[in-house]
Amino acid sequence: MNDLLAGCETAIRLILTADPEVLNITIRTLQITSSSVGISAIFAIPLGAVITFRNFYGKRLLISIIQTLYALPTVIVGLLCYMILSRSGPLGELKWLFTPYGMVFGQTILIIPIMTGLTIAALQGIDPGITDTIRSLGASHLQFLKTHLREARFAIMAAIIVGFSRAISEVGTAVMIGGNIKGHTRVLTTAISLQTSMGNFSLSLALGIILLAIALIINLFMSFLQNR
Amino acid sequence: MIEIHNITKAFDGNLVVTGVSETIQKGEIFTIIGPSGQGKTTLLRILGLLERPTSGEVLLDGISVTGLPASDPNRRRIGMVFQNPVVFKDSVFHNIAIGLRYRGLPKEEIRKKVLQKLHEIGLSGYEHRNATTLSGGEKQRVSLARVMVTGPDVLILDEPTANLDPVSTEVIEDLIRYYNRVYNTTVILSTHDMIQGQRLADRVAVMMNGRFVQSGTIFTIFTRPCSVDVAKFIGIGNIIPGTIIRNEEGLSVILTHGSLIHAIGTFPVGTKVKIAIRPEEITIHTGPDRFSSARNVIAGTIEKIMPIGIISRVSVKSGDLILLAQVTWQSVRELDLRPGDRVYLSFKVPSVHIMPDEP
Numbered sequence: 001m002n003d004l005l006a007g008c009e010t011a012i013r014l015i016l017t018a019d020p021e022v023l024n025i026t027i028r029t030l031q032i033t034s035s036s037v038g039i040s041a042i043f044a045i046p047l048g049a050v051i052t053f054r055n056f057y058g059k060r061l062l063i064s065i066i067q068t069l070y071a072l073p074t075v076i077v078g079l080l081c082y083m084i085l086s087r088s089g090p091l092g093e094l095k096w097l098f099t100p101y102g103m104v105f106g107q108t109i110l111i112i113p114i115m116t117g118l119t120i121a122a123l124q125g126i127d128p129g130i131t132d133t134i135r136s137l138g139a140s141h142l143q144f145l146k147t148h149l150r151e152a153r154f155a156i157m158a159a160i161i162v163g164f165s166r167a168i169s170e171v172g173t174a175v176m177i178g179g180n181i182k183g184h185t186r187v188l189t190t191a192i193s194l195q196t197s198m199g200n201f202s203l204s205l206a207l208g209i210i211l212l213a214i215a216l217i218i219n220l221f222m223s224f225l226q227n228r
Numbered sequence: 229m230i231e232i233h234n235i236t237k238a239f240d241g242n243l244v245v246t247g248v249s250e251t252i253q254k255g256e257i258f259t260i261i262g263p264s265g266q267g268k269t270t271l272l273r274i275l276g277l278l279e280r281p282t283s284g285e286v287l288l289d290g291i292s293v294t295g296l297p298a299s300d301p302n303r304r305r306i307g308m309v310f311q312n313p314v315v316f317k318d319s320v321f322h323n324i325a326i327g328l329r330y331r332g333l334p335k336e337e338i339r340k341k342v343l344q345k346l347h348e349i350g351l352s353g354y355e356h357r358n359a360t361t362l363s364g365g366e367k368q369r370v371s372l373a374r375v376m377v378t379g380p381d382v383l384i385l386d387e388p389t390a391n392l393d394p395v396s397t398e399v400i401e402d403l404i405r406y407y408n409r410v411y412n413t414t415v416i417l418s419t420h421d422m423i424q425g426q427r428l429a430d431r432v433a434v435m436m437n438g439r440f441v442q443s444g445t446i447f448t449i450f451t452r453p454c455s456v457d458v459a460k461f462i463g464i465g466n467i468i469p470g471t472i473i474r475n476e477e478g479l480s481v482i483l484t485h486g487s488l489i490h491a492i493g494t495f496p497v498g499t500k501v502k503i504a505i506r507p508e509e510i511t512i513h514t515g516p517d518r519f520s521s522a523r524n525v526i527a528g529t530i531e532k533i534m535p536i537g538i539i540s541r542v543s544v545k546s547g548d549l550i551l552l553a554q555v556t557w558q559s560v561r562e563l564d565l566r567p568g569d570r571v572y573l574s575f576k577v578p579s580v581h582i583m584p585d586e587p
Contacts, residue, residue, distance in 0.1 A: 128312040133371075136276055137327040138304035140297075147326070151316055226530065 007205025010012035014206055015213075021183060029187040032100050033168045040115050040163055043108075045156060048119025049145050063120060069113035074172030081106040081177050098179040103187070106173035111163040118162060122155030123148055154226050161222050167214055188214075229254050230275070230382055230414060235284035237270050244270045245281070246438040252431075254381070255412040257404070259429035261422055261449075262438075263461060267438040268418040269386050275416060276308035276384045288382065304331070307375035308384040312391060313358035313367030320351065323359045323370050327378040345373040349403060365396025369403065376407050383407065389424065396484075398584045401428060422462055424449070434458050452581055456502050459583065465507040465541070465552040469585060472499045479523075479577060485549035490523045491580035500585040507541055507554035509579035513572040514563055522574035526551065530569045533560060544573055 014022045051062065083089050085097040085105065097100035126148060134147050149156065170190040178185030180194060188211045195204040230252045237245040237508050247268045252258045260268050273279040275286055277293060285294040288302060296303040307327075316323050328338045349369040355364075359370055368388060375383060380496055385404065389397040404426065407413050418435075419425055425432050426446050433443035434453075443456040453459040459467050470484030472495050480493035482503055495501055511522070528546030540560045542553045553573055555565075565571070 092493055127314065129310050129312050130316065132273075132278055132308070132310060133314045133374075135298050136306075136308040137330055137374070138298050138300075139330050144298070144332050147316075150318075154317075205290040 002170055003201045006202035008209060009210040010202045011206035025188055025191050032103050032187060035104045036167045037160060037164045039108045040111045041160055044112050044115035045119050048116045049123060052120050066113050066117045072120040074110060074170040077106055077110045078173040078176030081109060096114055098181060098185060103174055103185060106177040107167040110173055111167050114166055115159050115163040118159030119156055122152040125166040126151055157222055157226055161219060164218055168215060229289055231287040233285050235274055235281045236492050237274060238282045244438055248440055252414060254414055257408055257415040257428050259266045259425040259432045260418040260435050261425045261432055262435035264420055266435050268435050272384050272386045272418055276306060277303055305381040307378060307380035309371050309375055309388050311387040313364055313371050315370055316366050317360055320357050320370055321355035324374050324377055327374060328400060341377050345377045349373045350353045365392050368392060368400055373404055382414045387418055455583060455586055461505040464504045466505040468503050470501055470503055472497050472501060486547040487526055487549045489579050489580055491582050492577055493582040495582060502583045502585050504581045504583060505575060505579055507552040510553035510573050510575045512542060512553045512555055516572055520574050522576045525572055525574045527572050530565060530571055532567055533565060544571060
């Protein structure tokens with residue numbers, strides 16, 4: 001109980017005093033996570049739309065595989081990305097290992113299935129009458145997709161929120177690809193992990209509270225957008 | 229003009245529409261009536277180019293539109309409104325403007341057209357309202373305006389009032405008539421409400437088992453059904469089997485359950501037929517009516533009296549023949565009709581329609 005109270009107290013103090021190290025880690029966390037979410041959205045939303053509206057052999061199987069990948073362990077993604085980005089890996093020449101770029105790469109791989117799957121669910125949830133109406137109004141292929149995405153925008157926004165939450169809270173990929181290098185690849189989750197292993201429970205808790213506060217602010221912002 | 233050429237549609241080998249052909253003139257209101265599950269919606273979806281026929285084609289002013297991409301200019305001349313009111317999760321303005329945006333019209337022109345349509349459908353001032361908050365009738369008006377604002381040559385409506393209350397139904401019917409008369413839009417409408425067909429249609433087709441079993445004016449369909457199924461569907465209460473026993477002076481005499489009924493017909497003597505008589509065409513008397521010009525008079529006993537709103541249906545038995553007559557509730561009181569009373573039923577020769585006796 002004392003640790004909890006101390007953690008809350010430390011979190012408030014760190015926020016109020018704008019501790020440079022915590023601020024630095026928080027900004028980096030936000031940069032990496034929002035980059036991953038942005039890149040994932042660029043791929044996942046059109047991919048989800050194409051899978052929803054195209055009929056092809058093995059479509060159901062593909063959707064099941066995508067849904068299975070929601071449960072992808074972060075350490076497995078970390079390991080795979082490590083192998084891909086290591087010097088001898090297929091993308092070794094990019095030299096992204098132990099860089100924020102590598103961490104964005106890893107998180108993107110991690111959340112693309114979630115965002116794709118939830119986009120598919122969002123589009124499949126649209127009333128078939130809407131699809132018929134769009135077609136009967138003479139929409140082109142692009143207009144057809146854009147109108148559907150607009151119609152499912154609240155559910156797709158929820159997919160983005162889930163992707164963001166998954167990315168900001170994961171630690172496996174961040175540690176394995178980023179390496180938790182101070183001032184370079186250290187993010188909130190890896191810092192929490194490090195502080196916990198060093199026995200600084202109150203600082204770990206404080207960082208956890210900051211992480212949750214960020215997630216809360218992002219969620220409130222998204223809810224605000226949804227309600228507009 | 230829209231021409232339907234031998235349209236057939238099968239789903240997984242099951243024929244839903246079978247060889248439907250028809251020509252619908254520009255500016256006509258053509259109504260397809262028929263019980264549920266007979267292929268009306270599938271045919272309309274084919275005409276609305278949402279479904280591809282298994283065979284056959286649809287021509288619009290001589291141009292085949294079957295299989296055209298949705299954004300093709302000829303394809304965009306056909307608009308469709310569905311049974312369930314459909315609105316996008318957006319403002320009423322956006323809902324009506326969307327088809328014009330697809331066509332790339334300038335913003336100011338879109339605004340002008342949308343506001344005009346809102347006025348026509350009686351929803352002026354609703355442009356900023358979220359369309360999902362409207363009532364069912366208002367949503368259907370928005371659906372209709374969304375199509376009509378694009379200026380289609382052909383408007384297809386699939387049971388557009390099936391889920392609406394009577395007041396909203398009347399508003400939608402008025403709008404359909406308005407758009408047909410003012411813009412000369414060809415209207416193809418399906419309904420299982422025969423009275424709606426009667427109110428709106430220039431011409432009617434009855435669809436059963438995936439085909440048009442009869443088409444013509446509403447008067448023809450309602451007075452000269454081609455088969456027992458059609459007669460039943462349009463609500464003819466008396467459908468009785470009989471045999472032509474004599475043809476004299478252009479009239480057929482039909483023996484039915486021991487009674488003789490006169491009708492206009494050309495079936496040869498000995499033919500087994502079914503005769504249809506609307507209960508509304510039968511007059512009921514408590515004694516022989518010497519002044520009646522009706523050729524058919526049958527004496528019988530009242531079996532039961534069934535009140536339906538302000539009218540009553542009186543079931544009268546004469547030997548094995550049972551006939552339904554329709555009278556007002558007031559007449560039942562004035563004539564003091566009761567089960568067991570001896571009465572006379574009279575009906576004129578043209579009120580009797582002879583149909584072939586099908587299995």
